[in-house]
Amino acid sequence: MGLNKSRPIYQKLQLDPQGRAHLIVTDLDALPEDVIEADLALSNIESWVVARAAPGIAASPPGSRAFRSVADLLSHLAHHLAREPVGLRLYAAGTEAFLWDVANIARAAGLSQDEVFLTQAGSLRRRVYCTHCKSINEDVTTNIATCRACGAHLFVRDHFSRRLAAFMGVMVDAEMPGEIPAIEVIYP
Amino acid sequence: MKARIENIEPLSATIKRFTLAPEAAKLFPAGAAGAFILLEIPGPSRVWKNAYSLISGGRRETYEIIVRRVAHSRGGSAWLHDHAAPGQLLEISEPANLFPIARAAQNHLLLSAGIGITPFLSYLPVLQAHNLGFELHHCCKQDEQEIFRPLLPNLPNVTLHGSRNSLDLTALLSAQKLNTHLYVCGPEAFMDGVIAAAKKIGWPDAKIHEESFGGATGGAPFRVNLARSGVALEVASDQTLLEALESAGLQPPRMCRGGACGVCELPVLEGVPDHHDHFLTAAARAAGKSIMTCVSRAKTPELVLDF
Amino acid sequence: MNISLKPAETFRGDFSARNSDAAILRFPFPFPEDVYMYGVNIEPHVRGGPTAAYDAVFDIDEHYLGECEDRALTLIDDPARCQVLPHMIEAEWDTLELLMESLATDYPDLFNLTKNRTAWRWQNRPLGIDHSFIFGAAQSLPCPPFEYITRQVQGDFTLQDQRDNNLYMDGGMVTSQADWSLNFDLGMSFHEWHGPVPVAHELGVFDRALAYLLRLQYGKPVRRLNWTLTVNPRLDTSPENYPLWGPDKATVTPEDIGEKMCLRVELQTLTRLPRSNAILFGIRGYLIRLEELVRVKKYAKRMHRVLRDLHPDIVEYKGMPRYRQMIIDYLAPFDDGEILSSGTAPDQTRL
Numbered sequence: 001m002g003l004n005k006s007r008p009i010y011q012k013l014q015l016d017p018q019g020r021a022h023l024i025v026t027d028l029d030a031l032p033e034d035v036i037e038a039d040l041a042l043s044n045i046e047s048w049v050v051a052r053a054a055p056g057i058a059a060s061p062p063g064s065r066a067f068r069s070v071a072d073l074l075s076h077l078a079h080h081l082a083r084e085p086v087g088l089r090l091y092a093a094g095t096e097a098f099l100w101d102v103a104n105i106a107r108a109a110g111l112s113q114d115e116v117f118l119t120q121a122g123s124l125r126r127r128v129y130c131t132h133c134k135s136i137n138e139d140v141t142t143n144i145a146t147c148r149a150c151g152a153h154l155f156v157r158d159h160f161s162r163r164l165a166a167f168m169g170v171m172v173d174a175e176m177p178g179e180i181p182a183i184e185v186i187y188p
Numbered sequence: 189m190k191a192r193i194e195n196i197e198p199l200s201a202t203i204k205r206f207t208l209a210p211e212a213a214k215l216f217p218a219g220a221a222g223a224f225i226l227l228e229i230p231g232p233s234r235v236w237k238n239a240y241s242l243i244s245g246g247r248r249e250t251y252e253i254i255v256r257r258v259a260h261s262r263g264g265s266a267w268l269h270d271h272a273a274p275g276q277l278l279e280i281s282e283p284a285n286l287f288p289i290a291r292a293a294q295n296h297l298l299l300s301a302g303i304g305i306t307p308f309l310s311y312l313p314v315l316q317a318h319n320l321g322f323e324l325h326h327c328c329k330q331d332e333q334e335i336f337r338p339l340l341p342n343l344p345n346v347t348l349h350g351s352r353n354s355l356d357l358t359a360l361l362s363a364q365k366l367n368t369h370l371y372v373c374g375p376e377a378f379m380d381g382v383i384a385a386a387k388k389i390g391w392p393d394a395k396i397h398e399e400s401f402g403g404a405t406g407g408a409p410f411r412v413n414l415a416r417s418g419v420a421l422e423v424a425s426d427q428t429l430l431e432a433l434e435s436a437g438l439q440p441p442r443m444c445r446g447g448a449c450g451v452c453e454l455p456v457l458e459g460v461p462d463h464h465d466h467f468l469t470a471a472a473r474a475a476g477k478s479i480m481t482c483v484s485r486a487k488t489p490e491l492v493l494d495f
Numbered sequence: 496m497n498i499s500l501k502p503a504e505t506f507r508g509d510f511s512a513r514n515s516d517a518a519i520l521r522f523p524f525p526f527p528e529d530v531y532m533y534g535v536n537i538e539p540h541v542r543g544g545p546t547a548a549y550d551a552v553f554d555i556d557e558h559y560l561g562e563c564e565d566r567a568l569t570l571i572d573d574p575a576r577c578q579v580l581p582h583m584i585e586a587e588w589d590t591l592e593l594l595m596e597s598l599a600t601d602y603p604d605l606f607n608l609t610k611n612r613t614a615w616r617w618q619n620r621p622l623g624i625d626h627s628f629i630f631g632a633a634q635s636l637p638c639p640p641f642e643y644i645t646r647q648v649q650g651d652f653t654l655q656d657q658r659d660n661n662l663y664m665d666g667g668m669v670t671s672q673a674d675w676s677l678n679f680d681l682g683m684s685f686h687e688w689h690g691p692v693p694v695a696h697e698l699g700v701f702d703r704a705l706a707y708l709l710r711l712q713y714g715k716p717v718r719r720l721n722w723t724l725t726v727n728p729r730l731d732t733s734p735e736n737y738p739l740w741g742p743d744k745a746t747v748t749p750e751d752i753g754e755k756m757c758l759r760v761e762l763q764t765l766t767r768l769p770r771s772n773a774i775l776f777g778i779r780g781y782l783i784r785l786e787e788l789v790r791v792k793k794y795a796k797r798m799h800r801v802l803r804d805l806h807p808d809i810v811e812y813k814g815m816p817r818y819r820q821m822i823i824d825y826l827a828p829f830d831d832g833e834i835l836s837s838g839t840a841p842d843q844t845r846l
Contacts, residue, residue, distance in 0.1 A: 005701075006683065006690030020390035086364045087390025110294045110367020113659065114392035131676050131734045134575070152738065159691050163682035170734050174741025175817070217713060218589075218769040246770050282714040288772045290658055291582040292665075318584070394659055443712060451710050 004158035010119045013091045015042050019115075020087025022046070025077065025102060027070045027094035030061065032121045035093040048073055074101055081109035091117045097127035097138065100165030124187040128156050129166040136166060141187045144172055144180060153180050156187075189213075191280045193272055194250060200335045202257045203303070204269060205243075207250050211277060215248040221314040222307045222399070223283035225251065226445060229264045234427075234435065236264035239445055241399075242283060243309035251280075256303045284443060287373070287399040289314060294367040296322040297360075299382050302332075304374030307399050309339060311371075316341075323347075325355055327378070357385050373399040398466075407462070410486040414438070414495045415457055423485070430481040433495075440481060440495060447483035454481055459491035496551060496601055500621055503560040506730040506782075507568070514787050516846050518557055521547035522783050524791075524839045525722040525760050529800040533692075533700055533809075537707065540718035540764050545840040548762060551601035552716075553594060553648055554779055559621060562649045562671070565730050569670040570646075573735060575678045577642045579654060579666030586654045586666065587641035588631060589768035590775055594644045619647055641666060650762075650779035653677075655685075655708075657772055662708060664688050665773075671730040671780045673723045673759060674737075674814070693808040708765060711774060716766040720839075721778075723813045724822070725759045728782040732759075747818050752825050753786035756818065758798070785825060790846045793836070795829035802826070 013036040015022055021044040024031060029051035038045070050073055051059040051066040058066040067073035081090075090111060092102040099118040106116045128137045128145055135149035145154050147169065154169030161168070173179050190211040197205045210216050219225075219242040229236040244252035257269040287307050289296065296315060298308045305326050315322045327349045328336050340346050349355045361370075370391060372382045379398055386396060409425045412432065423432040430452055433440045443451035447465030456479050463473045465480035472478055479493070504512040514522070523546060525531075540552075548554050569576055579587055595617055599608040607618040613630045624647070628635035636643045645652050645668035654666035662685045669677040680688045685705045692701075711717065725732055726743040747755050764777040789795035802815075803823050810819055836842055 004690045006687040018387065018390055018392070081366055084366050085362060086366060086368065088366060089390075110365070112392050112394035114394040115366070129679060131679060132736075132738055134678065157691075159679070160687075161679050161681075161683065162687070164679065168676070168679055168734075171738050171741065174737045175745050177742070218592075220585075220770050220772045223769075223772075282712070283769065284712060285772045288657070291585070291771070292580075292656065292658065314585075443710065450706075 004160070006160050007158040008096075008118070008160060008162075012037055013093060013117050013119050015045070015091070016089045016117075017042065019089035020044065021084075022089050022091065023048070023080070024091040024093070025073060026050070026092065026121070027073070027098040028122055029059070029066075031064070031093060035119050035121050036091065048076075070098060070101075074105060077102065078105050078109065081106060081111065089115055089117070091119075093119050093121045095123050095125060096120050097125075097165055100162055103162065104165060126156060126187050127166040128154060128169040129161065129164050130154055130169050132171060136164075137169065140167075141185050142183050143186050144183045145169060189216075189280060189282065190277050191216075191251065193274050193276045193278065195274055196272060199254070199339075200332065202269075203335060204255050204257075206253050206255060206268070206272070208253070208278070208280065209250050216251055217282055218246040218248050219244070219251070219283040219310065220285045221245060221289050221311045222287035223285040223310065224287075224307075225253070225283050226281035227253075227264075227268075228279040229267050231263050231267055234263075234431075236267070237431075237445055238264040241287075241306040241310065243306050245310045245313045254303065254306050287371075287397065289320075290369045290395075290397065293369040293395070294321060295365065295369065296320060296371065297364060297368050298322060298324040298371045299327075299374075300324075300372070301327040301374030301378040302329075304372075304378070304399070305336060305339065307373055308371070312341060325349060325360065327351075327355055327374070357382065358389070361386050361391065362389050369395045369397065371397045371399075407485045410488070411490040412486075413458075413490060413492040415492055416495055428482055429479070429485065429491075433481060438495075442482055445482045447480050450480070452481045453478050455494035457492040457494050460487040461485075461491065462487045497604065498555060498557060498602070500559050500605075501557045501561065503564045504558065506561060506565045506728055510727045510729070512558065512561055512728045512782070514783055515557060516790075519783065519787050519790060519846060520841055520844070521556070522788070522791075522841075523548040523720060523760050523762050523781055524794050524797075524841070525720040525758075526797050526801050527838050529797055529835065530804055531801045531809075532806065537704070537717045537719045537765075540716040540766075545838060548781065549718075552597040553601070553650075553764075553777065554762065555598070555602055555605065555649060559649060562730065563622060563647065566646060566668075566670045569731050573733075576670050576733070577645070577668045578677060578681055579639065579641050580656075580682065583641075583654050583656060583666045583771065583773065584633075586656070586768055586771035586773040586775070587639060589771050589773065590652065590654065591640040591644045592630070593766065593768065593775065594648055598648070622647060642668065650777055652778065653776045655774040655776060657709065657774065660709065661685060662705065662774060664776075669733075672733055672778070673721075673725070673761065673780075674732055674734055676734045678735075691812070693812045708774060711765060711767045713767040713769055716764055718762060718764045721761040721763055723759050724815055724818075725757045725782060726755055726818075728757050728784065730780065730782070744814070744817055747821065749821055749824065752818070752821055753789075754784055756785045756822060756825075757782045758785070758788055785822070789826070789829050791841045791843060792829070793842045795826055796831070796833060797835055799823065799826035799830040 023046050025048040027050050029049055047064040049064045049066050050070055053059040058068045090106055092099050126140045128140045130147040132152050133150035152171045153173055155172040157168045159168040191208040192211050194209045195207040224239045224241045226237050226239050240253040242251055255265050255268050258265045300308055324346045330350045333350045372379045410423050413420045421432050421436055423429050441451050450467040456477050460476055461479040462485040464483040506512050595608045598606040605620050609616045615630050616627045618625045651669045651671050653664050655662040656665040664683055667677045686701055689701050729740055732740055760781045762779040766775045768775055
């Protein structure tokens with residue numbers, strides 16, 4: 001069976017020449033070089049990273065603004081978008097759960113799909129939603145994961161919800177309890 | 189469905205408000221904000237089908253529309269002004285909507301000119317009822333202010349501009365936050381100007397909504413050959429391709445009659461179409477293999493269509 | 496329309512639900528030919544069709560009380576089976592108006608609606624409801640309008656918001672689904688919520704279906720059929736409760752397959768709503784046990800052929816691998832190779 005069509009497909013980021021201002025955010029400590037085709041002629045570009053100089057203290061990388069954690073960055077993002085005038089374009093690069101947390105904050109701030117651009121970089125680890133108990137399981141790297149809340153053995157599907165920013169997990173051994181396929185790390 | 193003209197109220201020498209009541213059923217279907225109906229207007233030699241925005245919002249007991257007598261009218265609006273009378277029955281379509289309020293949006297900026305105010309008149313009750321943030325700026329000619337002023341509510345976020353100069357478009361657009369959707373309705377030149385100004389400051393396409401008023405009214409005559417029907421027709425200069433097909437007794441697909449919905453699209457086998465629609469992508473237009481019969485015409489003397 | 500309602504039977508636990516002869520003859524059989532493949536297969540939704548299940552705009556049948564009860568139980572267990580995003584409030588009222596008007600028109604013995612401008616009175620005799628409320632004022636109803644009315648109608652419903660040249664599933668009452676999750680799929684676009692369906696994407700089925708639905712007109716609803724197989728006449732085959740019904744699939748034997756294995760058909764309707772410009776998607780489900788279905792000779796033979804020759808990806812997607820052969824073996828004795836009529840009508844008026 002082919003890839004589930006709800007699963008997002010990512011492309012390299014390209015700065016939109018129609019934009020008045022550009023904000024690039026990542027959950028990594030630096031923007032990976034190969035994720036963005038930056039037109040250096042465009043001005044008004046700001047970049048945010050997650051990097052610490054010491055516990056609880058943000059680093060000061062040149063050319064970027066650093067945040068102490070992903071939660072810190074996302075909190076600032078919501079605040080920033082509420083005050084920005086029209087014309088901003090927002091770009092995000094990093095782990096998939098981070099991308100869609102950014103997208104949801106952007107959507108709540110009223111941005112449309114024309115204004116937000118996402119690309120996956122770094123780890124492929126997944127946020128998995130347990131369909132049976134509604135819990136979120138972060139940082140799943142395997143094809144089958146045990147729900148930390150209710151204990152169900154979940155097959156990690158490719159069906160993806162942008163609203164929940166998570167992949168769907170459904171019990172793998174409901175029909176024959178205990179019959180679980182080999183567990184492999186496929187989202188390192 | 190049949191509607192009875194209940195009332196005709198002149199708002200100016202060239203603008204009239206019509207009130208229509210349902211003839212058979214007791215209630216009309218509710219119209220959405222931004223919806224339009226088609227009126228079948230009986231002329232002496234042909235029937236016109238003109239689209240008019242409902243200004244009466246979701247009211248089901250009656251519909252209200254505003255008709256401007258178009259100076260070089262092909263007949264429809266002239267007939268309504270000169271020959272329509274209360275008590276007459278007209279065939280009208282059920283409401284359709286190609287210009288809805290973006291209900292998931294947080295803030296709505298409405299810009300209109302002239303008769304383009306009409307869809308926004310149906311927006312206002314909905315925006316107010318649901319407490320949605322909005323601003324309305326309406327532009328009209330100096331001497332038409334007293335026609336439009338009574339139609340608009342007296343609110344701080346509703347402004348009537350008696351001349352284009354009193355509206356500082358760039359300042360207004362630049363002051364908007366990221367959560368604002370822009371809606372434009374009016375003559376093509378007005379809409380083109382607003383949209384160009386918005387795009388210049390980075391307004392994204394997904395948050396620009398336009399209602400086209402006054403599409404192509406005619407052009408050079410041309411021949412059309414219908415490959416499957418085995419019929420050849422002349423399209424006169426004052427009729428659309430769609431009207432020519434219908435006058436010949438054919439039943440091509442159609443809905444909005446304004447080049448927006450895509451229903452009337454027919455495949456082009458030979459000839460070069462002259463596109464006036466708002467539906468085809470740039471690539472589709474360049475390929476020239478489709479035509480919207482309701483508004484588009486021909487660049488070549490003849491078109492062959494797969495119909 | 497006159498129908499006699501059965502006292503509430505169960506669609507869980509002891510599964511007492513059974514179809515009367517009339518219910519079998521009106522069943523919306525989904526296979527017009529001996530071979531099944533995905534297609535857009537949409538047609539106008541008019542009153543009337545191959546069986547009596549198509550006679551009303553929204554079909555009420557003998558199982559009404561049992562299905563309403565089953566929905567109420569599912570909602571107690573999991574209220575997230577009914578959710579509507581806030582911007583869809585107009586679509587909620589559109590739905591309430593449409594369902595109340597349709598039911599009152601098609602079943603005047605069961606339902607009554609009187610209106611005095613916005614002062615409405617709704618009477619649902621089978622459920623003993625007599626409620627006066629203000630149309631448009633949510634506080635005059637005991638729960639939000641969409642939930643209020645869909646609790647009183649058979650079948651699931653979803654609300655599609657039309658924007659950005661796409662449809663977004665921004666609301667739903669989903670308690671009798673064939674294995675999809677409202678809580679997970681809420682907010683998805685047309686291609687996203689159809690993501691898991693195999694084969695059809697490559698055929699361009701969803702591209703064409705979306706283009707068609709974006710142009711759906713008010714006053715011109717359409718319908719299509721969908722089908723799957725369910726063990727026991729269980730309405731709630733949600734992924735949420737898969738741990739409860741999943742094990743049933745492995746318990747079927749050749750001896751009890753006639754009683755336990757059910758053909759599940761969805762009569763799906765798509766209706767443009769007036770005020771919101773949204774699309775109401777109705778998913779009206781019907782369950783029939785194989786031993787009931789085979790009493791219609793045409794259905795027994797055709798179903799044998801369809802399942803025997805079904806595309807392997809579809810077999811997989813519809814969760815059938817475990818028992819497909821058992822069903823084929825059960826149906827084979829009924830199939831004498833007779834040439835069957837095209838279309839889905841039963842071709843017999845008595846069993």
